[in-house]
Amino acid sequence: MSKGSAKVLSFWSSMFGLRVHYALDLKGVSYEYQEENLFNKSKELLEANPIYAKIPVLIHNGKPICESLIIVDYIDSVWPNPHKLLPEDPYKKAVARFWADFGDRKVYDAGSRLIRATTEEERKKASEDLKWALMKLDEALDTIAPGKPFFGGDSMNFADVALAPFICWFKGYQKVGGFVLPGPEELPNLHKWVNAVKSVEAIRKSTPSLDKVAEFAEVIRKRAIGSA
Amino acid sequence: MSKGSAKVLSFWSSMFGLRVHYALDLKGVSYEYQEENLFNKSKELLEANPIYAKIPVLIHNGKPICESLIIVDYIDSVWPNPHKLLPEDPYKKAVARFWADFGDRKVYDAGSRLIRATTEEERKKASEDLKWALMKLDEALDTIAPGKPFFGGDSMNFADVALAPFICWFKGYQKVGGFVLPGPEELPNLHKWVNAVKSVEAIRKSTPSLDKVAEFAEVIRKRAIGSA
Numbered sequence: 001m002s003k004g005s006a007k008v009l010s011f012w013s014s015m016f017g018l019r020v021h022y023a024l025d026l027k028g029v030s031y032e033y034q035e036e037n038l039f040n041k042s043k044e045l046l047e048a049n050p051i052y053a054k055i056p057v058l059i060h061n062g063k064p065i066c067e068s069l070i071i072v073d074y075i076d077s078v079w080p081n082p083h084k085l086l087p088e089d090p091y092k093k094a095v096a097r098f099w100a101d102f103g104d105r106k107v108y109d110a111g112s113r114l115i116r117a118t119t120e121e122e123r124k125k126a127s128e129d130l131k132w133a134l135m136k137l138d139e140a141l142d143t144i145a146p147g148k149p150f151f152g153g154d155s156m157n158f159a160d161v162a163l164a165p166f167i168c169w170f171k172g173y174q175k176v177g178g179f180v181l182p183g184p185e186e187l188p189n190l191h192k193w194v195n196a197v198k199s200v201e202a203i204r205k206s207t208p209s210l211d212k213v214a215e216f217a218e219v220i221r222k223r224a225i226g227s228a
Numbered sequence: 229m230s231k232g233s234a235k236v237l238s239f240w241s242s243m244f245g246l247r248v249h250y251a252l253d254l255k256g257v258s259y260e261y262q263e264e265n266l267f268n269k270s271k272e273l274l275e276a277n278p279i280y281a282k283i284p285v286l287i288h289n290g291k292p293i294c295e296s297l298i299i300v301d302y303i304d305s306v307w308p309n310p311h312k313l314l315p316e317d318p319y320k321k322a323v324a325r326f327w328a329d330f331g332d333r334k335v336y337d338a339g340s341r342l343i344r345a346t347t348e349e350e351r352k353k354a355s356e357d358l359k360w361a362l363m364k365l366d367e368a369l370d371t372i373a374p375g376k377p378f379f380g381g382d383s384m385n386f387a388d389v390a391l392a393p394f395i396c397w398f399k400g401y402q403k404v405g406g407f408v409l410p411g412p413e414e415l416p417n418l419h420k421w422v423n424a425v426k427s428v429e430a431i432r433k434s435t436p437s438l439d440k441v442a443e444f445a446e447v448i449r450k451r452a453i454g455s456a
Binding site: 051 | 279288291293294295298299301302305306318319321322325326329330364
């Protein structure tokens with residue numbers, strides 16, 4: 001499985017960083033990990049990602065790859081086995097990319113606004129947007145993979161890896177943003193998906209404690225509202 | 229070259245839409261075109277892209293593909309010949325994706341703010357950001373393809389197709405946003421790239437008139453500042 005040295009620069013609770021861990025762990029690739037201090041970034045990170053100065057970065061054989069979905073795509077090309085993430089079929093591949101991108105545009109965006117909301121109006125809007133996004137994911141699962149647990153059918157694919165990191169933030173969304181995740185009667189496919197993702201060994205391995213993530217969400221909130 | 233029916237729903241001056249035209253035209257794929265009225269979208273568009281209700285959409289054999297970069301990726305998978313856009317090498321592919329994505333995040337974003345600026349401060353900031361983005365593209369060309377005209381070296385690749393649509397907006401940025409494109413002495417690689425892109429037959433074929441785009445930029449501006 002070795003194809004040279006791989007190193008990940010990231011931050012433990014980053015949804016974007018978790019995508020990289022999940023992809024590498026699903027492939028069984030061993031790698032070095034470097035935790036970044038986001039308020040005092042390492043010289044290595046600044047040199048590896050001079051455009052955005054953001055985690056995650058994968059450094060593979062000395063070459064930096066930036067942007068989480070591009071990194072997951074790269075990982076899938078370099079280590080196609082034993083678990084291919086991007087479908088071969090062009091349409092299925094486009095669908096997987098679409099829902100991965102939806103994670104950034106809609107799920108992450110709404111969750112981020114929820115945690116940082118400074119007024120009840122902002123909080124309510126973000127909460128509604130997050131609920132809408134989760135309903136769309138529930139519908140998409142039913143359309144793309146009816147009766148199956150994952151976007152990828154019986155196993156996780158590119159969309160699953162992109163979206164799975166949001167799961168460990170739900171407790172934070174609840175504690176900090178007052179978001180109530182609708183139950184299985186309202187979002188049956190999403191709940192089935194969450195349970196299926198949580199049962200994957202490679203995912204469990206890299207997922208931080210939900211309580212720790214919720215505490216960190218509180219830290220972000222305090223900074224956002226200027227009380228920290 | 230035929231692999232079933234292809235139809236593009238788009239809007240003539242959309243940078244995102246132009247990517248789809250450029251990719252199909254570089255491949256020599258024939259397709260039907262449907263111009264959308266963005267203020268009165270067709271039922272077909274709303275059904276094909278229920279999540280975002282946005283152009284461009286490619287409908288291939290009855291199946292809709294949404295989001296311009298995902299569409300270009302799809303086109304490259306379905307019609308890999310005679311002009312492959314995504315490099316086979318995983319690192320080169322990641323680099324091409326990175327700069328395509330940079331187009332959305334930095335070039336489009338700055339240009340959009342420039343046209344819609346309602347204060348001189350906003351206009352100046354957007355203008356500086358756009359200049360910065362173009363400088364980064366100039367540097368990137370020199371790093372990725374030294375001495376070559378395109379991000380793809382001797383021919384256009386995924387990054388070139390993603391970034392080429394910005395070229396026909398420069399006149400609009402200038403007329404509406406007062407943006408002065410730095411000359412070849414300051415951005416030698418970018419100017420070489422612009423000239424090379426403009427000389428590609430498939431690009432010329434689909435590129436709208438610069439004056440018409442500039443007029444349309446004025447329309448957007450008037451709507452943005454509330455005087456239309």
